[in-house]
Amino acid sequence: MLHHSLPRFLAFCLVTVLFFGQQATAQDAGAVFQRLKAKYDTIESLRASFTQTMTSAYTDDAPSFSGVLAFSGQQYRVETGTQTVVSDGETTYIYLPGENQVLIGNPVEGEMNSPSDFLLNYDQYFNASAVVTDQMNGQQHFKLTLTPKNGGSLFQSATIWLRDRDDIITRMELLDVNETTMTFNLTDVELNPTLDANTFVFETPAGAEVIDLRS
Numbered sequence: 217m218l219h220h221s222l223p224r225f226l227a228f229c230l231v232t233v234l235f236f237g238q239q240a241t242a243q244d245a246g247a248v249f250q251r252l253k254a255k256y257d258t259i260e261s262l263r264a265s266f267t268q269t270m271t272s273a274y275t276d277d278a279p280s281f282s283g284v285l286a287f288s289g290q291q292y293r294v295e296t297g298t299q300t301v302v303s304d305g306e307t308t309y310i311y312l313p314g315e316n317q318v319l320i321g322n323p324v325e326g327e328m329n330s331p332s333d334f335l336l337n338y339d340q341y342f343n344a345s346a347v348v349t350d351q352m353n354g355q356q357h358f359k360l361t362l363t364p365k366n367g368g369s370l371f372q373s374a375t376i377w378l379r380d381r382d383d384i385i386t387r388m389e390l391l392d393v394n395e396t397t398m399t400f401n402l403t404d405v406e407l408n409p410t411l412d413a414n415t416f417v418f419e420t421p422a423g424a425e426v427i428d429l430r431s
Contacts, residue, residue: 245344248360248378253339255383261288262335264405273395286409287335290323291416302418307430309418318420321429335385341365342374352387356380369393 262285269280283296290305300311303323310319342362350359362374370392377387384407388400420426 245347245360248347248358249339249344251383252360252376252378252385256335259335259407261408261411262286262406263409263411264402266403267401269399271397271399286411286415288411288416293415300418302416304416304418309420311418311421311424313421315425316421316423317425317427319427319429322431335388338362338374338376341369350377352377357386 265282265284267280267282269278271278281296281298283294285292285294287293290303292301292303294301298312298314300309300313302309302311306322308321308323310321311317312319342364344360345363346361348359350357357377357379360376360378362376364371364373372391372393374391375389376385378384379386384402384405386402386405388402390398390400392398
């Protein structure tokens with residue numbers, strides 16, 4: 217997950233489901249999934265701004281933070297005001313400037329570890345179960361509901377909003393097994409940007425405490 221560590225879905229709907237909030241069939245949801253896959257299979261890298269909000273059934277708090285992310289394959293970089301997360305695909309570094317502390321870890325096998333897993337590899341982890349049309353920020357979207365393939369998944373469900381005019385994911389919502397909902401709103405999305413060679417290289421700040429959590 218991004219606070220410590222973004223699927224493929226497609227939007228295809230018949231004219232009869234192009235009304236706000238009208239439910240489509242599971243078969244239509246599968247077609248949406250395939251349209252999304254066709255779009256995101258062409259993506260090798262991505263850069264975007266995001267806002268993440270977390271809500272829970274057990275608290276009224278709804279912490280929110282914003283930042284920028286970039287990824288290429290399993291390599292990624294996420295920067296917010298309170299932390300920087302960098303992965304070269306094999307090792308993940310989390311820098312907490314407030315504590316001047318660096319945490320080092322490895323990806324968890326079989327789990328969604330990077331933004332590319334969330335944004336590009338949803339078909340590996342989820343099945344499409346329903347799709348409706350929705351209006352968001354004055355633009356038509358397809359809202360796709362996903363259910364996990366694995367009964368032991370960390371997530372109960374996922375919901376993705378696909379902008380109809382360009383097939384870009386602009387919002388994601390994940391409900392985990394602890395009843396925590398994480399909502400990601402994406403803006404300024406760039407597909408296949410040229411990324412600096414040092415984007416996924418982490419340099420430990422001088423004087424930082426390093427905690428190696430690798431097994």
